[in-house]
Amino acid sequence: MWQDLMNEVRDQQALFDIAVRDWIAGYALKQGTIHCGKGCHACCSLAVNCTFTEALAVSTSLADRHAAALADHAAKIRSAAFAAPDFPSFLRARRALGGCPFLDSDGACGVYNRRPFSCRSLLSTKESRWCGADFSTLSREEKQGFVESLDQSVAAFPMHYVKATQDLGQDFESCAAGRMAETFGFGLYGNLPVLVFLEREHRLSETAPKGADAVREQVARAGCNHPFLITFSP
Numbered sequence: 001m002w003q004d005l006m007n008e009v010r011d012q013q014a015l016f017d018i019a020v021r022d023w024i025a026g027y028a029l030k031q032g033t034i035h036c037g038k039g040c041h042a043c044c045s046l047a048v049n050c051t052f053t054e055a056l057a058v059s060t061s062l063a064d065r066h067a068a069a070l071a072d073h074a075a076k077i078r079s080a081a082f083a084a085p086d087f088p089s090f091l092r093a094r095r096a097l098g099g100c101p102f103l104d105s106d107g108a109c110g111v112y113n114r115r116p117f118s119c120r121s122l123l124s125t126k127e128s129r130w131c132g133a134d135f136s137t138l139s140r141e142e143k144q145g146f147v148e149s150l151d152q153s154v155a156a157f158p159m160h161y162v163k164a165t166q167d168l169g170q171d172f173e174s175c176a177a178g179r180m181a182e183t184f185g186f187g188l189y190g191n192l193p194v195l196v197f198l199e200r201e202h203r204l205s206e207t208a209p210k211g212a213d214a215v216r217e218q219v220a221r222a223g224c225n226h227p228f229l230i231t232f233s234p
């Protein structure tokens with residue numbers, strides 16, 4: 001069952017990549033620039049969420065060097081979630097932990113072919129320094145200058161990432177979550193490293209056929225039962 005779901009996600013990701021390439025080409029025709037490129041990883045310290053099927057695809061292809069860093073990273077994200085008084089605080093704490101555990105030393109994504117829709121959909125209309133910026137430290141004038149510099153016809157205002165590809169990525173994500181729900185009676189969504197950790201250390205995919213309650217119990221036993229980390233649907 002899982003193999004079929006992962007194959008579907010792989011096919012959908014290929015379609016999504018074509019749509020993104022087309023979007024970038026169309027934007028270039030209007031003199032628009034996307035600043036993303038191999039080795040640029042300034043956005044890889046953001047909290048990345050995805051469906052469990054996408055995380056499972058990452059888990060099955062994980063190299064030893066990434067697996068070794070995973071447990072420690074997942075533990076830090078878990079602590080950050082339980083310590084944070086609200087979601088923005090969690091996002092800041094997540095960012096302070098540094099890059100994604102799947103980054104390679106040259107700054108390239110180590111799971112590039114399996115990376116989830118949320119990573120594929122993030123296109124920057126500004127230079128990479130803005131992807132790594134801590135906006136809470138900017139002056140009012142700096143923030144205003146940033147906002148005024150945005151191409152508001154495409155940006156997910158007040159951020160500089162492209163709205164259309166993020167919206168499309170969410171549609172594809174919903175489709176993947178829906179397929180899991182059709183198959184197992186529930187959908188599972190959450191933080192990418194935490195989901196991959198749960199699969200590798202606790203074999204969540206083997207529990208899923210027993211239903212949502214069994215998975216909930218397993219997530220709780222692993223200490224990951226927090227809405228910033230894991231959510232169930234419907």
Ligand code: SF4
Nearest residue numbers: 044100102103109119
């Ligand atoms: S999965 Fe790859 S692209 Fe996504 S945050 Fe991690 S290193 Fe970056």
